[in-house]
Amino acid sequence: MSKAVRYERFGGPEVLEVREIPEPHAAPDGVRVRVAAAGLNPMDWQITTQPDMAARFGITLPAGFGSDFAGVVDEVGPEATGFAVGDRVYGAAIGRSVAEFVLVKTPAADLWHTPEGIADEVAGTLPVASLTAAAAPVLIGGAAGGVGIFAVQLAKRAGARVLGTASEGTFDFLRGLGAEPVAYGPGLADRVRDLAPEGITAAADLFGREAAETALKLGVAPERISVVADGPAPPPGVRKTGAVEAEPGSMERIADAVHSGEITVPIAATFPVDRIHEAVTTQAERHVHGKIVITL
Template sequence: MSRAVVYETYGGPEVLEVREVPEPHAGPGQVRIRVRAAGLNPMDGVFSSQPEFAARFGLTVPSGFGYDFAGVVDEAGTGATGFAVGDRVYGGAMARAVADFVVIDTPAETLWHTPEGIGDEVASTLPVAGRTAAAALAAIGLRSGDTVLIGGAAGGVGVFAVQLARLAGATVIGTASEGTFGFLRQLGAEPVTYGPGLEDRVKALAIGGVHAAADLFGTETAQAALALGVPPDRITTIAVGPNPPRGVRATRGGADGTPADLERLTTGIRTGDITVPIAATFPIEQIRDAVALQAGRHVHGKIVITL
């Protein structure tokens, strides 16, 4: 037997349970990963609490939980390609990641080798948040010399977007709560409080104007950017959120990311140009506490489950 987080009804963190389940094994063309860490994303809790949203992704109850994971290949089925027993890997498995084992088909589009020098906890934060950040910046055609407004800059996606934008030569203004201002300045962003009056506060900071914007939570940042004269095609929102303003680009999150984006991220991490702030780690037995913290939307960085 092995452990997995499952839920049989929709609701808050209280519906999540750590259960013993039959141990899965790699079949033909598959590899099994012994999971060591699973990075949480806000969408994980949305899937387990909102049946209409879950259905859009083909999810029904009963269900497993989580997407991002990192660990080591410990079984390879006949005909499996690209990975071998002993390989350190990270990747994504929809509604299956927070478990002792994950089985993945090969060739794999959502499984990558973990580079030397990157630990499992860090690797488990990259698939969704890292790719989403890169895709958002690509959607707005970010260029060196731009001033970019990033909404939700201190969140799990925002910490990557801020650093990637800075590496691209952009000046970054990031919306956040005042408690995160010091944190964001360390990442290279100029922080600004979100909420009513955002447009005026940004205008006071961006003497030369704002050229592009990425709204990583809701549409407030996108609306402010439009009011500041940013062209709609240089503004993006995350498509899983509320309907974006007319003409604004919608990014599909990590689905629009590429393997090259992950390579750029991992290279930056290894060279020290990108840091991965891990706000908290929890053992799998404390999954409810971890998801409750994630749902509060006041986390500086990423939350990781360890197994």
């Protein structure tokens, strides 16, 4: 038997249970990963509360939980390619990452070798959030969140000046990442004009639609504005984006940047899997500075 977080009805953190399930084994063309850490994303708990969103990802009840993971390959099917027993890896498995074991088919577009020097707790936060940030173009809404921390650093790395919306309690944190913080809420357009009287050229809204609507008010072309795909409908002409929109090779480039120290991954808190309710509640409150990680 093995452990996995499961739920049988939609709802808040209370629907999540740590269950003993039959131990899974690698398919002939797949590998099994013994999970050490799983980073949480807002989409994870949104899927558990929104049946329509779960359906968009092909998730039906009963279901597993989580998207990102890192660990070690401990089984390899006879037809599998690219991985060997003992390889440290990280990847994405939507709806099933918070479990003792994750199965992945090969060749795998969503499983990567973990660079030496990157801890599992860091690698297990990368796939969904960093690829979503890589796909988003420089006003960043929700800059202190799990995707925002990557979006800010990727934009700075590309040479952009970054204005990030957040609560005032996160301003010092954002400055440490290289962003110029601006408080969200009524009057955002005026505050952005004060900071950047020359105007902004692009925007990525990672939480809600306030930053996208503000960018439109400030004259940014809709095609230069993006919003995350798992939120409300965007304003007309504004594109939805997500991890699947990232350019080929983005994950490898991001991992290399993390390994070299060009990008940092702030871990706000780690929780053992038996404290899954507390972890998801903390994530859902959106007051954390960085990533929430589950350890197994």
